[in-house]
Amino acid sequence: MPRALSVNLEKWRQVSKEHFSHITPRYDQGRDFEEKQRWVEDIKSRILIDTQDWVLDAGSGTGLLSAQFAANISGCVLGLEPSPAMLEQARQRPKRDNLFWAQGVSEALPFAKETLRVVFLSQVWHHLLDQERAAREFLRCLKPGGGLFIKTFSHEQLRARWDLQFIFPELMPLMLDIYPDIADFESLLSAAGFSSFEYRTAERENYLLPSQLLNFLREKAWSMFSFLSPQGTAEGQSRLEALVKAGDAPVPFPDFQLLIIALK
Ligand SMILES: C[S@@+](CC[C@H](N)C(=O)[O-])C[C@H]1O[C@@H](n2cnc3c(N)ncnc32)[C@H](O)[C@@H]1O
Numbered sequence: 001m002p003r004a005l006s007v008n009l010e011k012w013r014q015v016s017k018e019h020f021s022h023i024t025p026r027y028d029q030g031r032d033f034e035e036k037q038r039w040v041e042d043i044k045s046r047i048l049i050d051t052q053d054w055v056l057d058a059g060s061g062t063g064l065l066s067a068q069f070a071a072n073i074s075g076c077v078l079g080l081e082p083s084p085a086m087l088e089q090a091r092q093r094p095k096r097d098n099l100f101w102a103q104g105v106s107e108a109l110p111f112a113k114e115t116l117r118v119v120f121l122s123q124v125w126h127h128l129l130d131q132e133r134a135a136r137e138f139l140r141c142l143k144p145g146g147g148l149f150i151k152t153f154s155h156e157q158l159r160a161r162w163d164l165q166f167i168f169p170e171l172m173p174l175m176l177d178i179y180p181d182i183a184d185f186e187s188l189l190s191a192a193g194f195s196s197f198e199y200r201t202a203e204r205e206n207y208l209l210p211s212q213l214l215n216f217l218r219e220k221a222w223s224m225f226s227f228l229s230p231q232g233t234a235e236g237q238s239r240l241e242a243l244v245k246a247g248d249a250p251v252p253f254p255d256f257q258l259l260i261i262a263l264k
Helices: 009-022 024-031 037-046 064-072 084-091 131-141 155-159 162-167 169-178 182-192 210-218 223-227 230-245
Strands: 054-058 076-081 099-103 116-122 142-152 196-204 255-263
Touching: 009 024, 009 084, 009 223, 024 084, 037 064, 037 116, 037 142, 037 255, 054 064, 054 131, 064 076, 064 099, 064 116, 076 084, 084 099, 116 131, 131 142, 131 182, 155 162, 155 169, 155 196, 155 255, 162 169, 162 230, 169 223, 169 230, 182 196, 182 255, 210 230
Parallel strands: 054 076, 054 116, 076 099, 116 142
Antiparallel strands: 142 255, 196 255
């Protein structure tokens, strides 16, 4: 049974599309604090990736994680990304023999069936146009025994976010609406035909300066900021400015992650 949403999904898709066409030069900076190698190790510990194998980084953005994968596996990596601006940025990364880029969406993959060993998505699922269709596409293109890995946030993790609780409380309902929770993933992926489902949560201690958060807000570095009302923006800004003025002491910003793992 689908959850009742209060967010206008059409509007969210449009905002998300526009966001990635203008944020490109500043995108990596907003994701600096994340630990990237952990995902590569997690996936390698579950699936043997051979020299002949392909890993798809769906919604690869500027290629942050595609490049990390390519440098640490013996197979090939394809970063698939719909936004021309993000893709252009990804193509500026140092060239490697096992790293490729293509424009496209997850709902219509440019692969024959049973060609991929791993499909990986990092902070992409909540931007997809049609999640059920994308899940069926991933299943079609995975080899038997291959795995779909989705890096996202759980609702428990969203509820614990300091910035959403204290600086931008207006955004909390939106975030809970657009991010599926663990049970939503389980029902969607088992309905799509995946044979197993598990998940892992992780939390790494991390702090940000209020001035850094203020910069992210001013630059609208995260797509969620496009949904702040003028009042929510002004309130968030003045809360952060007050913290900066009071000494800019670091505030908790744990690197929360949920990894969904579904095998074919
Ligand atoms: C938050 S960014 C994540 C980028 C990258 N995976 C990372 O972790 O840095 C979300 C990306 O998903 C892409 N995206 C949006 N809709 C998509 C779709 N239907 N299929 C694939 N990617 C999509 C966006 O263009 C954007 O680059």
